[in-house]
Amino acid sequence: MLKLNSSYSKKVPVEGRDFSSQSYHASVEMELSDALEPRQIQERIHDTFKIVKEAVETELNGKSQSTHKAESPREHTGNGSGEKASNKQIKYLTDLARVRDISVSELNSQAKKIYGADSIYDLTKKDASKLVDSLKTGNLKAA
Amino acid sequence: MATLNDYRDREHWSYSSLNQFLNICSLQWALQRFYKIAPAFTPATLSFGSTFHRVMEAISSIRKEEKSPVKKDAMALFNDLWHRQVKEDGNIKFDEDTTVEDMAKQGQELTACAMDAIDPEEQVVSINEPFAVPIIDANGNSLDKPLIGEIDLVVEKDGRKVIDWKTSARRWPKFQAKHSMQPTVFLYAYKQLHGIDCGFRFDVVVKNKTPVFEQHETTRTTDQFNRMVELIKLAEKMVQHEHFCPNETSFYCDSCPYGEACSSWHRERSKLISVAA
Numbered sequence: 222m223l224k225l226n227s228s229y230s231k232k233v234p235v236e237g238r239d240f241s242s243q244s245y246h247a248s249v250e251m252e253l254s255d256a257l258e259p260r261q262i263q264e265r266i267h268d269t270f271k272i273v274k275e276a277v278e279t280e281l282n283g284k285s286q287s288t289h290k291a292e293s294p295r296e297h298t299g300n301g302s303g304e305k306a307s308n309k310q311i312k313y314l315t316d317l318a319r320v321r322d323i324s325v326s327e328l329n330s331q332a333k334k335i336y337g338a339d340s341i342y343d344l345t346k347k348d349a350s351k352l353v354d355s356l357k358t359g360n361l362k363a364a
Numbered sequence: 365m366a367t368l369n370d371y372r373d374r375e376h377w378s379y380s381s382l383n384q385f386l387n388i389c390s391l392q393w394a395l396q397r398f399y400k401i402a403p404a405f406t407p408a409t410l411s412f413g414s415t416f417h418r419v420m421e422a423i424s425s426i427r428k429e430e431k432s433p434v435k436k437d438a439m440a441l442f443n444d445l446w447h448r449q450v451k452e453d454g455n456i457k458f459d460e461d462t463t464v465e466d467m468a469k470q471g472q473e474l475t476a477c478a479m480d481a482i483d484p485e486e487q488v489v490s491i492n493e494p495f496a497v498p499i500i501d502a503n504g505n506s507l508d509k510p511l512i513g514e515i516d517l518v519v520e521k522d523g524r525k526v527i528d529w530k531t532s533a534r535r536w537p538k539f540q541a542k543h544s545m546q547p548t549v550f551l552y553a554y555k556q557l558h559g560i561d562c563g564f565r566f567d568v569v570v571k572n573k574t575p576v577f578e579q580h581e582t583t584r585t586t587d588q589f590n591r592m593v594e595l596i597k598l599a600e601k602m603v604q605h606e607h608f609c610p611n612e613t614s615f616y617c618d619s620c621p622y623g624e625a626c627s628s629w630h631r632e633r634s635k636l637i638s639v640a641a
Binding site for chain 2: 305307308309311312315316319324325326329338339340342343
C-alpha cells in the first residue's frame with residue numbers, strides 16, 4: 222500500500238496590518254494501490270494536488286463549495302460590490318471601532334444612516350471598506 | 365429589513381447551536397452542523413414549538429397595535445398553522461399514542477392558557493427582532509464569527525424585558541432560568557444592539573392535562589457575558605480539532621434524529637485513525 226500526502230499552503234497579508242500575514246493550508250492524505258503504474262501514480266499526485274490547491278484558493282476568495290464546514294452558511298454567489306462583507310472584514314471594523322471607543326450600536330446607526338444597512342453585518346464589502354476608511358481617518362467618532 | 369436567514373448566510377454562533385454543543389451533545393451538533401448529515405426525522409415537539417411561536421407572534425402583533433387579540437381566533441390560528449406545519453415538515457416522529465389531532469387540541473389549549481396570562485399593561489416594543497453582534501472577550505478581543513439569533517418579544521413595564529416563549533412537558537425547576545445560557549446570549553446581544561441592560565423572562569406554558577402558565581425572570585452580569593465568550597472560544601477550539609463527544613446519558617438520546625449515525629460513529633472514527641496512522 223502506498224501513501225500519498227498532498228499539501229498546499231499560501232500566505233496572504235492581513236488587511237490593515239503591516240508586517241503581518243495569515244497562512245492558509247490544506248492537505249489530503251490517501252492510500253494508493255501498490256499495483257499502480259508510475260504514470261498512474263503521477264496522475265493521482267497531480268489530481269490530488271489540484272484539489273487541495275483549488276480548495277485553498279476558493280476558501281481565500283470566499284467561494285467555498287465545502288459541505289464540511291462548521292455552521293456552514295448558504296453560499297454567497299455574488300461578487301464585487303454587492304457581496305456582503307466577510308466576517309473578517311466586520312471583525313476588523315469592530316476592532317477599529319472599539320479602540321476608538323465607538324460601540325456596536327453606534328456603528329450600526331452609522332451603517333444605517335450612511336449606507337441604509339440594518340446592521341454592520343448587512344453591509345456590502347465595498348461599504349464596509351468605506352466605513353473602515355472613515356474610522357481610520359477619524360471621520361467617524363464616538364458620540 | 366435584514367432577517368435571521370440573512371444573518372445565517374455567514375458563519376456564526378447562535379444560542380441553539382451553543383446549547384446543543386455545550387449542553388446537549390457535541391456529537392449531535394457535529395452530525396447536524398459540521399458533517400451535515402440529514403436528520404432521520406423531525407421530532408414532533410420541534411414542529412409543535414415552531415407553530416406555537418408563530419401563533420404567539422401573531423398575538424403579539426395585535427397587542428403591538430394596542431388591540432386585544434381574540435382567544436377563539438388565536439386557537440383557530442394554531443389549528444390551521446399546525447396542520448400546515450405538519451405538511452411542511454413531512455417526516456415528523458410522534459410519541460407513541462399521540463396523533464396530529466391530539467397535538468392540535470393541546471396546542472389550542474396552550475394558546476388559550478398563554479392568552480389568559482397576558483398583562484394588558486405591558487407595552488410590546490418589538491417582535492421577532494433578528495440580531496447579529498460581534499463576540500468580544502473581557503480583554504477586548506473579538507472572535508471571527510458573530511452571535512446571531514432572533515428575540516421573540518421585548519416588552520416595557522417597569523423597565524424593559526426580553527421575553528422568550530417556551531412550551532414544556534413539565535414544570536420548570538426553580539433554578540432553570542438562572543442557569544440557562546439563553547438569557548446570557550440574548551441579553552449580551554441586546555446590550556450591544558441597544559446599549560441597554562435589561563431583564564429577561566421565560567414565558568412557559570406547561571403541557572399538563574390542564575395547561576399551566578409560568579414566568580421565570582432572571583438577569584445577567586458582565587462577568588457572566590465574559591464567561592459565555594470563554595465557553596464559545598473553547599467550543600471553537602474543539603470544533604477546530606474535531607473533538608466531538610457523544611453525551612451517552614443525555615435526556616435527548618431517545619428522540620435524537622441522528623441516533624443511527626451516532627451509533628456507528630466510533631466505528632467510522634477508528635477507520636479514520638487507522639488510515640492516518
